[in-house]
Amino acid sequence: MLNSLLPSLLPFLVVLTLSLWVIGAIRRVNMWRQGQDNPVAFFPAIKAIIPRYLNDLHHVVERDKYISNTHVATAGGFVLSMVLIILVYVFGLAPEILGKLLLASLAMMFVGACFVAKRRINPPSRLSKGPWMRLPKSLISFSLSFFILTLPASGVISADAFGWVLVVILSAFSFMGLTEMLFGMTWGGPMKHAFAGALHLGFHPRQDRFNGGRSTGLKALDLNRPMVDKDAKLGVEMPADFKWNQLLGFDACVQCGRCESMCPAFAAGQPLNPKKVIQDIVIGMSHAQDATTEANYYGSPYPENQGVEVKDHKGNMHQPIVNGLIEPETLWSCTTCRACVEECPMFIEHVDAIVDMRRFLTLEKGQTPGQGSQVIDNLIATDNPNGYNPTHRMNWAADQNLPLMKDVKRTQVLLWMGDAAFDMRGQRTLRAVVKLLRSANVEFAVLGNEEKDSGDLARRLGDEATFQRLANANIATLRQYHFDMIVTADPHSFHVIGNEYGELGGQYKVLHHTTFMNELSESGRLHLKDDLRGKVTYHDPCYLGRYNGEFEAPRSLLKSMGADFVEMERSNFRSRCCGGGGAAPITDIPGEKRIPDMRIDDANATGAEIVAVACPQCALMLEGVVTPRPEVKDIAELLVEQLVVMQEPAESNKPAPAEVQ
Amino acid sequence: MPLSQLTTHTLLSLGKHPLSGRTRRAEQDAKAFELAAKLGQCLGLHAGNYQDADALKSFAGMSIAPVCILEIEQSADPVAALSAYFKQTKSDIILTGSQAERGESSGMLPYLLAKSLDLPVINQVCEVEQTEAGLNITQALPRGARRAISVKPPCILIIDESAPEARQTAYGAAMRAEVGKLQGYNETDTDAASFNFEDASKKPKRMKKIKAKTAADRFKAATVSQAKGGQVIEPKTSQEGAEAILKLLKEEGLVKTN
Ligand code: SF4
Numbered sequence: 001m002l003n004s005l006l007p008s009l010l011p012f013l014v015v016l017t018l019s020l021w022v023i024g025a026i027r028r029v030n031m032w033r034q035g036q037d038n039p040v041a042f043f044p045a046i047k048a049i050i051p052r053y054l055n056d057l058h059h060v061v062e063r064d065k066y067i068s069n070t071h072v073a074t075a076g077g078f079v080l081s082m083v084l085i086i087l088v089y090v091f092g093l094a095p096e097i098l099g100k101l102l103l104a105s106l107a108m109m110f111v112g113a114c115f116v117a118k119r120r121i122n123p124p125s126r127l128s129k130g131p132w133m134r135l136p137k138s139l140i141s142f143s144l145s146f147f148i149l150t151l152p153a154s155g156v157i158s159a160d161a162f163g164w165v166l167v168v169i170l171s172a173f174s175f176m177g178l179t180e181m182l183f184g185m186t187w188g189g190p191m192k193h194a195f196a197g198a199l200h201l202g203f204h205p206r207q208d209r210f211n212g213g214r215s216t217g218l219k220a221l222d223l224n225r226p227m228v229d230k231d232a233k234l235g236v237e238m239p240a241d242f243k244w245n246q247l248l249g250f251d252a253c254v255q256c257g258r259c260e261s262m263c264p265a266f267a268a269g270q271p272l273n274p275k276k277v278i279q280d281i282v283i284g285m286s287h288a289q290d291a292t293t294e295a296n297y298y299g300s301p302y303p304e305n306q307g308v309e310v311k312d313h314k315g316n317m318h319q320p321i322v323n324g325l326i327e328p329e330t331l332w333s334c335t336t337c338r339a340c341v342e343e344c345p346m347f348i349e350h351v352d353a354i355v356d357m358r359r360f361l362t363l364e365k366g367q368t369p370g371q372g373s374q375v376i377d378n379l380i381a382t383d384n385p386n387g388y389n390p391t392h393r394m395n396w397a398a399d400q401n402l403p404l405m406k407d408v409k410r411t412q413v414l415l416w417m418g419d420a421a422f423d424m425r426g427q428r429t430l431r432a433v434v435k436l437l438r439s440a441n442v443e444f445a446v447l448g449n450e451e452k453d454s455g456d457l458a459r460r461l462g463d464e465a466t467f468q469r470l471a472n473a474n475i476a477t478l479r480q481y482h483f484d485m486i487v488t489a490d491p492h493s494f495h496v497i498g499n500e501y502g503e504l505g506g507q508y509k510v511l512h513h514t515t516f517m518n519e520l521s522e523s524g525r526l527h528l529k530d531d532l533r534g535k536v537t538y539h540d541p542c543y544l545g546r547y548n549g550e551f552e553a554p555r556s557l558l559k560s561m562g563a564d565f566v567e568m569e570r571s572n573f574r575s576r577c578c579g580g581g582g583a584a585p586i587t588d589i590p591g592e593k594r595i596p597d598m599r600i601d602d603a604n605a606t607g608a609e610i611v612a613v614a615c616p617q618c619a620l621m622l623e624g625v626v627t628p629r630p631e632v633k634d635i636a637e638l639l640v641e642q643l644v645v646m647q648e649p650a651e652s653n654k655p656a657p658a659e660v661q
Numbered sequence: 662m663p664l665s666q667l668t669t670h671t672l673l674s675l676g677k678h679p680l681s682g683r684t685r686r687a688e689q690d691a692k693a694f695e696l697a698a699k700l701g702q703c704l705g706l707h708a709g710n711y712q713d714a715d716a717l718k719s720f721a722g723m724s725i726a727p728v729c730i731l732e733i734e735q736s737a738d739p740v741a742a743l744s745a746y747f748k749q750t751k752s753d754i755i756l757t758g759s760q761a762e763r764g765e766s767s768g769m770l771p772y773l774l775a776k777s778l779d780l781p782v783i784n785q786v787c788e789v790e791q792t793e794a795g796l797n798i799t800q801a802l803p804r805g806a807r808r809a810i811s812v813k814p815p816c817i818l819i820i821d822e823s824a825p826e827a828r829q830t831a832y833g834a835a836m837r838a839e840v841g842k843l844q845g846y847n848e849t850d851t852d853a854a855s856f857n858f859e860d861a862s863k864k865p866k867r868m869k870k871i872k873a874k875t876a877a878d879r880f881k882a883a884t885v886s887q888a889k890g891g892q893v894i895e896p897k898t899s900q901e902g903a904e905a906i907l908k909l910l911k912e913e914g915l916v917k918t919n
């Protein structure tokens with residue numbers, strides 16, 4: 001009796017867990033669909049999953065060699081095994097041949113699982129514990145029990161080699177493994193990341209991110225919605241206000257904590273941990289879905305989150321996130337540096353989510369903390385964050401005799417000054433840029449008092465209305481003139497004009513001054529001495545580097561000045577923010593340390609005497625750190641020091657006659 | 662009178678940013694509105710043209726109370742219109758700023774209104790609290806001094822600069838808000854009709870000679886009060902007080918002696 005039932009036990013368990021998988025999958029998809037519409041073409045998305053996994057995702061995972069190899073073995077082994085298990089055990093297809101293949105793939109999975117187990121012996125603090133600690137056991141029990149059971153099934157050993165007791169015990173282990181791998185995948189367990197993650201790769205809200213693309217500009221908000229539909233709100237209040245594929249993304253989080261380990265605010269002890277932000281939203285949205293995830297978080301909490309315990313975070317799909325799941329200080333600690341996004345193997349967009357929630361707080365609640373509301377008022381009334389007289393924007397250049405677009409109408413380079421024009425530190429950099437342009441005989445002009453703040457600050461503060469007003473005003477001004485390109489020394493303006501004005505109808509070629517100067521230097525129009533003294537390191541501005549991929553030009557300029565160049569430990573795409581982005585200095589959420597202090601520590605560790613910067617905000621933040629510290633200099637200032645003046649700078653900045661070489 | 666039944670009106674006007682001249686919510690009126698938030702049932706009232714409804718939405722976006730325009734003609738006197746309104750609609754508390762940011766900006770409106778409604782006025786109010794007996798008011802005096810005043814409504818309160826900051830205007834709430842409309846009483850402001858408005862010209866400023874040599878000196882010069890002299894007079898009669906003031910004005914050459 002028992003002997004006749006045994007052969008059908010395993011197929012039964014496989015079919016049972018597979019059916020549960022399907023039910024769970026439908027429930028999960030329905031849960032994500034409670035989010036807002038955001039159409040992505042279905043078939044192309046499904047088709048994109050595998051190439052994106054192999055190229056884009058693997059590229060990120062590879063930064064940690066150990067786990068990338070482990071993942072390939074485990075995940076690859078599992079997917080292959082699962083297919084073969086269905087073929088062999090459910091359909092009974094060619095057990096002799098496929099069974100042997102199955103043995104091989106299970107062996108591969110087992111090896112991977114052992115490495116997963118090894119990582120979990122003394123896991124780094126960024127990894128979540130709890131159910132994640134049980135995962136390697138489940139992986140091992142799945143692969144090992146199926147392996148042993150498949151030995152007779154594939155004819156490697158005789159069919160009746162095991163007694164029924166052993167078969168039942170092994171089947172129990174297989175069932176345990178199947179439960180984790182299939183049931184857990186769609187009903188909410190560590191394996192959930194595989195299901196949600198795969199779909200997220202296909203249905204990602206930023207389709208341009210893949211295949212070497214870069215998509216970092218924030219998306220515009222339809223400000224007319226509240227006028228058309230009284231119930232519509234601006235920004236995200238509750239989990240259901242996110243786009244459906246944002247919810248899908250949050251659900252894909254593997255709690256690997258890579259984002260946490262890169263987050264400058266977390267390191268400074270401010271109440272922000274990007275991983276926890278994502279998990280809090282997940283707790284809210286899956287409240288009714290998985291009994292297992294509610295406040296069931298076993299990773300690092302928010303630092304300094306006054307008296308709020310992990311378990312206190314409660315909510316559901318239709319309850320406000322702020323002050324239920326996430327405290328406002330968490331959202332306002334973010335510098336929007338994108339270090340987390342860059343590092344996330346699941347391609348989750350933390351910054352978009354944080355700005356979405358900020359938008360609601362600012363636009364619907366009027367709760368921008370710190371100096372935020374003052375800055376917004378200033379931007380509204382005077383087009384600059386500090387409330388200076390808008391007709392004084394050009395005062396810094398009283399002695400510079402700069403041509404104005406309003407007079408010349410047409411020029412080669414439009415120099416975008418940015419709000420640095422109002423700041424004495426920024427003015428030093430601007431002067432240097434002007435000197436360089438003149439020395440290279442570049443034809444340029446400025447907008448002068450017609451220029452307005454780019455809108456970067458307003459947008460990161462969540463004030464989309466003020467952003468769009470400023471952006472539209474700037475676009476209207478720019479429309480009157482003809483120029484080949486915009487050059488700016490401010491990476492924030494650079495990013496916003498280059499990547500965020502497009503959606504509002506402003507398409508421009510924008511270059512950061514380091515890119516432009518590097519071109520000038522390479523084409524021999526800028527002559528530099530190569531004897532720059534002292535050790536120099538370079539701090540990548542987030543909005544130049546991670547946002548726009550310009551890592552090379554500043555370094556190449558430093559090298560062409562003959563700098564004794566050293567990299568900081570965190571540089572290029574992993575550079576640590578100066579603390580000045582995302583309006584963080586304005587909302588000013590306290591922590592244990594200050595982010596700029598930590599960055600100067602990085603610089604001090606290199607022994608550099610100069611830290612070169614390429615952003616007025618970085619200059620301010622880093623120069624605000626107490627000495628001893630390296631001198632902070634914008635690359636433009638260093639270039640001016642190394643400039644070989646070939647001729648008296650021309651009075652006007654028309655290109656010099658051709659015979660002057 | 663149970664206090665929950667207090668009715669409050671805050672008079673709201675359009676402001677003008679001192680540097681850019683852009684229309685905004687008048688700062689002091691916003692502070693008055695903020696104080697009104699804790700004083701019973703409130704309405705924000707603006708005597709003027711309904712065309713300014715959009716600009717007034719910045720008050721509505723504070724989500725304190727509905728905002729309504731008492732519509733009057735361009736040439737009409739807002740004091741007469743408000744006075745007519747308040748004779749009909751009882752209000753326990755009328756909150757105002759101390760001076761408008763545009764127009765005549767004389768700061769006389771609350772006083773003229775008080776005169777016509779026969780109400781007490783308390784100026785330089787920086788804090789209000791409801792009590793069983795009425796209102797406990799904190800009045801701001803120069804140099805940070807404060808005076809406690811108790812008053813029984815109805816009354817007119819004029820806000821001081823030092824009142825708590827007004828809350829932020831939320832864009833979404835402002836856009837959704839509907840500004841109400843009431844027909845106001847029109848009485849031509851004959852005085853204003855005779856005024857001739859022109860842009861103020863900048864007065865030359867006397868340069869300060871900086872004697873400070875060190876940063877510490879400069880800091881002291883900027884922070885320590887420079888006022889010297891003066892004397893505290895406690896006049897026995899108002900006649901005596903008025904004479905003292907007149908004497909000072911003559912000394913300063915502000916009143917011609919003849
Ligand atoms: S958000 Fe991304 S990086 Fe952060 S824990 Fe989740 S998967 Fe890892």
Ligand code: SF4
Pocket residue numbers: 259262263264265266272273274333334335336337338339340341350351
């Ligand atoms: S953008 Fe930067 S500061 Fe914000 S959560 Fe990510 S890593 Fe942290």
